[in-house]
Amino acid sequence: MSLSFHIERASGRARVGRLVTPHGEIETPVFMPVGTLASVKGVPQDTLEELGAQIILGNTYHLYLRPGVETVRRMGGLHGFMAWPRAILTDSGGFQVFSLNELRKVTEEGVTFRSHLDGSSHFFSPESSMEAQIGLGADIIMAFDECTEFPADRERMRASMEMTARWAARSKKYFEEHKTEVPWARVAHVGTAAPGCPAERSSAGESSDFPTLAAKGAARMGHPIPGDATQSLFGIVQGGMDRELRRESALRTIEVDFPGYAIGGLSVGEPRELTREIVESTLEHLPADKPRYLMGVGTPEEIVEYANLGVDMMDCVLPTRAARHGLLFTSEGKVSIKQARYAQDQGPLDPGCGCRVCQRYSRAYLRHLYASNEVLAQVLNTIHNLSFYLDTMRRVRHSIRLGEESRFSSSVWSRPEP
Numbered sequence: 475m476s477l478s479f480h481i482e483r484a485s486g487r488a489r490v491g492r493l494v495t496p497h498g499e500i501e502t503p504v505f506m507p508v509g510t511l512a513s514v515k516g517v518p519q520d521t522l523e524e525l526g527a528q529i530i531l532g533n534t535y536h537l538y539l540r541p542g543v544e545t546v547r548r549m550g551g552l553h554g555f556m557a558w559p560r561a562i563l564t565d566s567g568g569f570q571v572f573s574l575n576e577l578r579k580v581t582e583e584g585v586t587f588r589s590h591l592d593g594s595s596h597f598f599s600p601e602s603s604m605e606a607q608i609g610l611g612a613d614i615i616m617a618f619d620e621c622t623e624f625p626a627d628r629e630r631m632r633a634s635m636e637m638t639a640r641w642a643a644r645s646k647k648y649f650e651e652h653k654t655e656v657p658w659a660r661v662a663h664v665g666t667a668a669p670g671c672p673a674e675r676s677s678a679g680e681s682s683d684f685p686t687l688a689a690k691g692a693a694r695m696g697h698p699i700p701g702d703a704t705q706s707l708f709g710i711v712q713g714g715m716d717r718e719l720r721r722e723s724a725l726r727t728i729e730v731d732f733p734g735y736a737i738g739g740l741s742v743g744e745p746r747e748l749t750r751e752i753v754e755s756t757l758e759h760l761p762a763d764k765p766r767y768l769m770g771v772g773t774p775e776e777i778v779e780y781a782n783l784g785v786d787m788m789d790c791v792l793p794t795r796a797a798r799h800g801l802l803f804t805s806e807g808k809v810s811i812k813q814a815r816y817a818q819d820q821g822p823l824d825p826g827c828g829c830r831v832c833q834r835y836s837r838a839y840l841r842h843l844y845a846s847n848e849v850l851a852q853v854l855n856t857i858h859n860l861s862f863y864l865d866t867m868r869r870v871r872h873s874i875r876l877g878e879e880s881r882f883s884s885s886v887w888s889r890p891e892p
């Protein structure tokens with residue numbers, strides 16, 4: 475067992491499902507907080523667990539540059555390294571290479587780029603992206619794709635989509651040949667042996683420190699990982715803003731055959747109506763029985779909207795990044811906590827929110843922390859925004875189970891917890 479997906483209830487196009495990974499079950503539709511550098515900025519892992527985060531994201535590009543894949547691999551993969559027992563997904567590095575690097579050079583073979591840290595030259599290909607993601611050891615990893623820029627003409631969108639299709643096949647081939655090399659495959663073997671058995675430990679890894687760390691990681695995980703479990707590789711549909719190219723990309727990606735499919739290349743500067751139109755038309759071409767992941771969106775309103783369209787997984791830096799800039803999402807709308815009007819406001823940030831920040835602190839205090847540039851401002855703001863996003867998805871799942879379409883409105887937030 476590496477991944478299974480069951481739809482438990484559908485309502486219109488929306489569905490509630492259960493995605494089972496080697497590191498736990500995920501209720502879908504799910505929002506995945508972004509932990510770029512093996513850290514959801516400002517939020518400790520135990521707090522993420524308390525907030526109900528079921529799966530988080532890591533960014534391969536950033537982790538490859540720092541601390542490096544080999545370091546993470548020797549620590550038992552991202553789960554052991556960051557002491558996160560639940561599921562993880564990594565991106566392929568493609569999007570970051572395309573969005574962060576002006577000095578990149580793309581060929582059929584792959585992408586040469588410069589590190590944003592020290593300017594050193596690096597190369598990513600479908601094969602090296604798979605190698606990196608296998609070393610990082612997330613439960614779900616992504617095929618290496620080219621994210622087409624916006625705007626782009628049709629010839630450019632077609633050429634880019636076709637290369638992504640060829641890269642998908644190369645990603646799958648490399649993954650199938652190397653998937654048993656995931657670091658926790660060996661953790662699983664240590665975990666199923668008698669604890670502390672020296673013979674098992676010495677046979678589990680080539681370095682003397684690895685098995686101990688890996689065993690500690692396995693102990694923290696709290697549940698056994700099946701010995702034959704591997705990662706799961708998802709394909710990515712591209713095709714720019716052209717519905718026909720999106721359809722063709724979907725068909726070609728499905729032909730390669732993945733256990734899940736992502737819609738990539740959106741939220742790259744196009745108008746929101748166009749994003750919705752492309753999502754809606756692309757979803758029609760994806761298999762109904764496989765998880766569908768919409769990459770890099772969106773606002774609270776948008777994640778509700780996309781879940782209603784039948785998207786199962788979403789991620790976005792918005793709640794965490796906005797929080798660090800003092801922009802908070804609440805059931806009463808957006809709050810810019812830096813504003814002077816909150817200086818003596820004794821009320822909670824969001825009266826409709828049950829998070830530990832809203833239960834304990836006043837708007838006046840949060841405003842003071844932000845104005846004083848206290849580190850705690852970023853921590854508390856991020857905890858609230860993540861709580862708001864995760865609660866939103868919880869309510870969306872509840873609505874789908876009840877057979878209702880969920881709307882982003884204050885009435886949604888006043889419903890009792892499922």
Ligand SMILES: [Zn+2]
Nearest residue numbers: 827829832858
């Ligand atoms: Zn809150």
